[in-house]
Amino acid sequence: MGINARGGAQPARMCRRQFVQGMAGGTLLLGAGGLFARTAAPGSTPGPMPAPLSGTQFDLSIDELAVNYSGAQRLATAVNGQVPAPLLRWREGDVVTLRVTNRLRVHSSIHWHGMIVPADMDGVPGVSFPGIAPGATFVYRFPVTQHGTYWYHSHSRFQEQTGLYGPLVIEPRGGERHRCERDYTVILSDWSDVDPEHVYATLKRQSDYFNFHQRTVADLHADIARQGAAAAGANWALWARMRMDPTDLLDVSGAVYTYLMNGSTPSANWTALFSRGERVRLRFINGSSMSFFDVRIPGLTMTVIAADGQDVEPVSVDEFRIGTAEVYDVVVAPADDRPYTIFAQAMDRSGYARGTLSPQPGMQAGVPPPDARPLLSLADMGMAMSGMPGPPAMDMAGMAGMEDMEDAPGMPGMSHDAAAAPRSRSHSHYGPGVDMLAANPQLRLHDPGVGLRDNGRRVLTYGDLHTLGGAIDAREPQRDMELHLTGHMQRYLWSFDGRKFSESRPLQFRYGERLRIVLVNDSMMTHPIHLHGMWSEIEGAQGEFQLRKHTVTVQPGQRLSYRVSADALGRWAYHCHLLYHMEAGMFREVVVAREAGAGEP
Amino acid sequence: MTLRAAASNARTSAAPRRRAASRGARLLAMLGLILAPMGALAAADDDPESSAAEHVAPAPPANTVPEMPYAQMASMMDMDDTGRLGRILVDQWEWRDEADRRGSGVWDAEGWYGGDYDKLWVRTEGDWPSAAAAQGRAELLWDRIVTRWWSLQGGARYDFGGGAGKGWAALGVQGLAPYWINVEATVYADDAGSLAARFKAETDLRFTQRLILQPELELNAYSRADRAREQGAGLSDVDAGLRLRYEIRRELAPYLGLAWLRRSGASAQLLRAAGALPDELQWLIGVRFWY
Numbered sequence: 001m002g003i004n005a006r007g008g009a010q011p012a013r014m015c016r017r018q019f020v021q022g023m024a025g026g027t028l029l030l031g032a033g034g035l036f037a038r039t040a041a042p043g044s045t046p047g048p049m050p051a052p053l054s055g056t057q058f059d060l061s062i063d064e065l066a067v068n069y070s071g072a073q074r075l076a077t078a079v080n081g082q083v084p085a086p087l088l089r090w091r092e093g094d095v096v097t098l099r100v101t102n103r104l105r106v107h108s109s110i111h112w113h114g115m116i117v118p119a120d121m122d123g124v125p126g127v128s129f130p131g132i133a134p135g136a137t138f139v140y141r142f143p144v145t146q147h148g149t150y151w152y153h154s155h156s157r158f159q160e161q162t163g164l165y166g167p168l169v170i171e172p173r174g175g176e177r178h179r180c181e182r183d184y185t186v187i188l189s190d191w192s193d194v195d196p197e198h199v200y201a202t203l204k205r206q207s208d209y210f211n212f213h214q215r216t217v218a219d220l221h222a223d224i225a226r227q228g229a230a231a232a233g234a235n236w237a238l239w240a241r242m243r244m245d246p247t248d249l250l251d252v253s254g255a256v257y258t259y260l261m262n263g264s265t266p267s268a269n270w271t272a273l274f275s276r277g278e279r280v281r282l283r284f285i286n287g288s289s290m291s292f293f294d295v296r297i298p299g300l301t302m303t304v305i306a307a308d309g310q311d312v313e314p315v316s317v318d319e320f321r322i323g324t325a326e327v328y329d330v331v332v333a334p335a336d337d338r339p340y341t342i343f344a345q346a347m348d349r350s351g352y353a354r355g356t357l358s359p360q361p362g363m364q365a366g367v368p369p370p371d372a373r374p375l376l377s378l379a380d381m382g383m384a385m386s387g388m389p390g391p392p393a394m395d396m397a398g399m400a401g402m403e404d405m406e407d408a409p410g411m412p413g414m415s416h417d418a419a420a421a422p423r424s425r426s427h428s429h430y431g432p433g434v435d436m437l438a439a440n441p442q443l444r445l446h447d448p449g450v451g452l453r454d455n456g457r458r459v460l461t462y463g464d465l466h467t468l469g470g471a472i473d474a475r476e477p478q479r480d481m482e483l484h485l486t487g488h489m490q491r492y493l494w495s496f497d498g499r500k501f502s503e504s505r506p507l508q509f510r511y512g513e514r515l516r517i518v519l520v521n522d523s524m525m526t527h528p529i530h531l532h533g534m535w536s537e538i539e540g541a542q543g544e545f546q547l548r549k550h551t552v553t554v555q556p557g558q559r560l561s562y563r564v565s566a567d568a569l570g571r572w573a574y575h576c577h578l579l580y581h582m583e584a585g586m587f588r589e590v591v592v593a594r595e596a597g598a599g600e601p
Numbered sequence: 602m603t604l605r606a607a608a609s610n611a612r613t614s615a616a617p618r619r620r621a622a623s624r625g626a627r628l629l630a631m632l633g634l635i636l637a638p639m640g641a642l643a644a645a646d647d648d649p650e651s652s653a654a655e656h657v658a659p660a661p662p663a664n665t666v667p668e669m670p671y672a673q674m675a676s677m678m679d680m681d682d683t684g685r686l687g688r689i690l691v692d693q694w695e696w697r698d699e700a701d702r703r704g705s706g707v708w709d710a711e712g713w714y715g716g717d718y719d720k721l722w723v724r725t726e727g728d729w730p731s732a733a734a735a736q737g738r739a740e741l742l743w744d745r746i747v748t749r750w751w752s753l754q755g756g757a758r759y760d761f762g763g764g765a766g767k768g769w770a771a772l773g774v775q776g777l778a779p780y781w782i783n784v785e786a787t788v789y790a791d792d793a794g795s796l797a798a799r800f801k802a803e804t805d806l807r808f809t810q811r812l813i814l815q816p817e818l819e820l821n822a823y824s825r826a827d828r829a830r831e832q833g834a835g836l837s838d839v840d841a842g843l844r845l846r847y848e849i850r851r852e853l854a855p856y857l858g859l860a861w862l863r864r865s866g867a868s869a870q871l872l873r874a875a876g877a878l879p880d881e882l883q884w885l886i887g888v889r890f891w892y
Contacts, residue, residue: 107679120662126678129666145657157679205688205891209851216807240780243750432746433717469652488749490777493717500682500717502671533659548652567658570665585682 050082052169054089056096060110062132062154062164063103069191069258069265076163076191077104077154084187084263084287085152085166092147092173098140102132107156110140112168113325113530114150114309114550117142119570122532124155127571127589131156147172148309149283149327150550151187158196158289161579165189165287170309178305178314178331181278186270188295188322188344188353190257190288200580203251207492210253213348213373214245244436246375247348248489248524249450251580252290254351259291261344261353269364270355276337280357281305283329286322289579292347292526292553294321294452295328297340297357298368302330304460308549313466320460321347321449323528323553325577328460332357339363347451347526349373374451376524382438382557430498435488437522441559443541449526449555462538462547462560471537471545473565477516480561481507485554485576485586487523493584494523494576500585507574509566509592518561521554528553528577531590533568551577566592687714688891693726693844695887697860705730707885708737713744720744722754727762736762736830740771740787751776758789764829769797781805796824813854817842826867831875833867846889854889 065078079085090096102108109131111123121142125131132138147170154164167185192199202209215236223232239246264270274280282302284295296302296319303314306329320328322344334340339358346352349370356364430437446463447453487494496504509515517536519529529536530551539561540546554560569592576586666677675681693709709726722744727737742756751774758769773787782804789797803817819840826834839862846856860883864872869879 116657116659118659118662120664124678126669126674126680127666128662129664130677131679142659143657146655201686204686206851212810214807214810216809218808237780243777243779243781432749435749467652469655472652472656474653491717491746502675502681502683535656565658569661583680583682587680587682 050086052087052089053080056090056094058088058096058098060085060098060100061103062100062108062110065163067163067191069260070193072193074193077108077159078163079110079166082166082263083163084189085164087167087169087185088152090144090168090170092144092170095141095143099137100132100140101137102134104159105134107131107133108159108164109155110152110164111155111532112140112150112152114327115142115144115168116146116533116535116568119533119568119572122572124532124573127573144170146170146309148306148311149185149285149329150309151285151287151325151327153287155573157583158200158579160287161190161192161196161199161289163191167283167285167287169283177311178281179279180281180331182272182274182280183283184272184280185262185283185285186272186342186355187262187285187287188291188293189260189263190252190291191260192252192256192258194256196289196579199252199256200583203492203580204584207251207489208245208248210251210255211245211247211348212253212255213247213249213350215247242381242436243490244376244381244524245489246377247373248376249348249374249526250291250346250350251492251525251578253348254346257291257346257351259288259293259344259346259351259353261342261355264355266352266354266367271358271361271363272342272355273361274334274357274359276334276359279331279333281329281331282342283327284322285327286324288324290324292321292323292528293344293353294319294347294371295342295344296320296457297332297342298365299336299340300332300334300357302332304465305329305331307465307467307547308551310548311468312547313468315460315464316458317460317464318457319452319455321452321553323526323551323577324579325528325530325551326549326553339365341365341367343368345370347374347449349451371451371455376450376556379442379444379447380450380524380556381436382441382522430484430486433488433491433493433495433500434486434498434522435490436524437484438520438557438559441520441522441557443560444555444558445538445541445546445560447555447558462553463540465547467537467545467548471563472535472548473514473537473563473567475514477514477563479513480516480518482518482520483588485519485521485523485527485529487525487581487586489524494581494586496586496588501587501589502585504588506571506589506591509564509590511566511569511592511594513566514563515566516561516563518559519552519554520559521556524556525578525581526553526555527581527586529575530577531564531574532572533570533590533592534564534566534572536562536564538562568592569594683716685714685716688712690889690891692889693887694889695856695858695885697728698884699881703730707887715744718746722756734762742771742773744775748776750778754787758787760830763831767791767827773799778802798822811848813846813848815842815844815846815856817844826871828871831864831871833864833869833871835866837864837866839863839865842885844885844887844889852891856887856889858885858887859883860885 060079062079064075065081066073067076067083076083100110109123109125120128121140122128150168152166152168153160167187220236258265262270301316303316305314306312308327322328337359339356342355344353354367446461448459448461452459483496486498528551535548536552537548538546572590574588574590575582689712691710693707695707696704697707698704705728707728711724713720713722715721722742725739729735738758738760740758742754744752744754746752754773754775756771758771760767769789769791771787771789775785778784782802785801787799799821801819803815806814821837823832823834823837842858842860844856844858846854848854863880872879
């Protein structure tokens with residue numbers, strides 16, 4: 001996976017013969033030696049990463065592959081015999097052609113996540129194209145008009161969960177803004193030995209099945225000792241009355257997942273080499289299906305230089321949270337001739353992915369213990385309100401416990417929030433598929449999220465990120481579209497505005513319009529929301545341009561807005577990127593169409 | 602850069618030329634006025650710092666997928682939120698140590714199959730003091746979610762053992778009450794006009810992630826006595842249980858427990874007449890499992 005960018009540009013085009021050989025090498029490696037490397041003793045060095053594929057012509061073959069991450073052999077979904085799928089390197093300005101052959105027994109597809117491509121090249125079966133039938137080859141061909149780090153994955157059923165995800169790096173036409181001696185993609189993922197169909201069915205049967213961090217009698221006892229019986233009892237009663245679980249952070253946990261870094265288990269320890277004094281660019285991609293990771297490299301400050309492929313004003317942090325499908329490029333400059341651990345713990349602390357930045361192969365640094373298991377706060381319930389006396393909000397009859405207010409640091413932009421008061425809503429409006437509504441959602445752009453608040457480290461927030469170059473479209477939005485992220489944890493239902501995909505109509509965007517999408521997270525889960533085909537330009541507290549993303553993480557109880565330019569004709573997918581939420585119905589079709597009788601914008 | 606800003610740039614750059622006051626210069630100035638904004642715009646296009654200039658909208662799709670009904674689309678997408686699933690839960694499969702008998706087996710199980718909103722629901726419970734003498738009930742219900750915590754259930758109940766079988770029509774609610782209490786409340790009617798009611802509540806208290814105490818309370822009431830089933834009119838029986846289970850897996854949990862069974866009113870009299878105790882404390886051991 002390592003791209004050594006030392007000495008400037010990568011050799012651009014590989015001749016076809018070299019390419020095929022490279023592919024065969026990768027297959028052999030994974031088919032034989034690679035498997036053993038993965039189950040080798042902790043601290044051993046995995047085999048060399050397969051070479052990236054670069055150029056403008058690509059042949060990709062989707063097939064099953066035997067893998068072994070946990071001691072048990074399972075079948076994964078691979079591209080060219082690799083899990084993760086091979087790194088593709090493109091150049092801005094090129095037209096790329098990708099011939100994708102499906103050798104599975106079921107339909108497949110590849111979606112180029114974050115790429116601005118014509119609708120029929122976007123790779124969502126049923127929306128962009130009919131999918132790739134078993135044995136068939138689909139030819140993707142489109143101009144590459146952007147640069148940065150992206151990724152690609154299957155959009156068919158659970159193939160992304162079983163391995164069909166890979167990194168995508170596009171070299172800028174004018175050269176990299178930040179010169180780095182080393183350049184690595186780091187794709188994080190979650191592997192399960194259990195068939196994803198069964199994982200999904202299990203969540204429907206018992207939604208807390210994978211949560212082994214639930215509150216116990218001992219926890220209540222500890223709370224009483226710490227806060228006194230009255231406060232502890234009131235807090236317990238508040239949650240119990242609402243039938244909400246403050247430990248419900250991730251639906252699927254380390255109880256069934258092995259977290260991978262570039263396809264390596266923590267014990268296989270994926271390793272990236274550096275020499276002291278070099279600048280190392282790490283392109284972090286969350287290619288998981290259901291996991292949020294909190295990433296840090298103890299001993300190193302990371303300078304974030306891009307978010308979702310978009311260059312940002314560099315910002316230095318100790319740690320960042322990366323939502324499913326999000327991408328962050330960071331630069332580190334290790335000063336010492338020693339190994340550093342790249343530590344990516346799951347948001348619920350049930351496990352971690354781990355690798356090493358090392359001056360030599362085979363070295364490793366200490367792995368930090370997981371942080372304390374966080375609990376959702378009142379802010380996460382959308383209840384962080386500033387001294388609002390008044391009648392209790394909808395669900396929280398008689399709730400007291402405002403002491404968790406300080407859990408939401410910053411609390412910026414109250415004026416903006418107040419101006420855009422939530423529209424009147426009720427449970428009868430959303431129906432029985434919605435278990436709660438955020439009474440007073442807040443922007444909280446400077447809130448790093450549950451488990452990262454006041455942890456003593458400098459943690460990245462959306463409020464720290466400013467995309468360079470401003471918005472792609474300076475116009476004020478012509479209209480607002482408000483959508484609520486809704487669900488019912490007990491029944492494991494997920495939806496927008498209480499309606500599953502099957503119960504919804506497509507969202508209509510007028511071709512050429514600039515619109516504002518307001519997302520309100522009424523649920524207790526953090527949702528990464530991905531709009532295909534068009535950028536999501538997040539607004540700051542005063543409505544100013546903040547940052548441009550393809551996947552927008554919305555925290556529980558959060559209300560944020562972004563602007564979209566509907567300049568991409570066609571049908572598009574719009575969904576939560578937690579795979580099981582999407583499958584459960586948290587999906588919308590977006591149609592960008594010319595209005596009848598309207599000309600070019 | 603906006604058009605207006607570009608035009609004002611053009612004006613300032615054109616101003617010195619006007620001072621030359623020659624016809625040609627004036628012509629050039631006019632030309633400048635026209636060309637400068639175009640040049641400024643071109644410069645903005647080349648400015649690598651401007652996202653507006655860098656962003657390229659995609660071409661319209663050459664091929665489109667036609668609109669289609671949901672079922673067809675779900676099949677093509679391989680993504681269907683209307684899929685149906687099932688679950689079978691044997692909540693109690695236990696042996697109870699009864700004071701006056703040799704003990705008996707007790708079961709309480711349910712199963713469902715369906716989508717997110719509508720399910721076919723089966724419930725059964727009963728006991729078998731000996732292999733030949735099983736006595737209990739089975740219910741077949743339609744379960745429809747009506748509010749966010751409650752569903753409505755309607756269907757039929759059949760009592761078996763203790764003489765001839767007996768059928769009832771059933772209507773009830775099931776759901777999750779505040780404080781995580783699972784509740785079932787059902788009323789029944791037979792064709793002779795008898796009524797019956799059943800109420801059951803249970804919750805889980807976690808000592809650890811796997812060691813879980815389940816308190817449970819079940820009440821049954823009848824409008825008419827049924828001697829064959831030891832049922833008196835009124836509140837017939839109360840069955841309160843405490844079961845401490847250990848989840849080896851979520852799906853498999855052996856347990857130990859205590860049940861307090863009380864027959865009240867007419868039911869108690871019927872039992873006393875038969876020489877049995879109206880209330881009993883029973884030890885029990887069993888296993889809970891589901892799929």
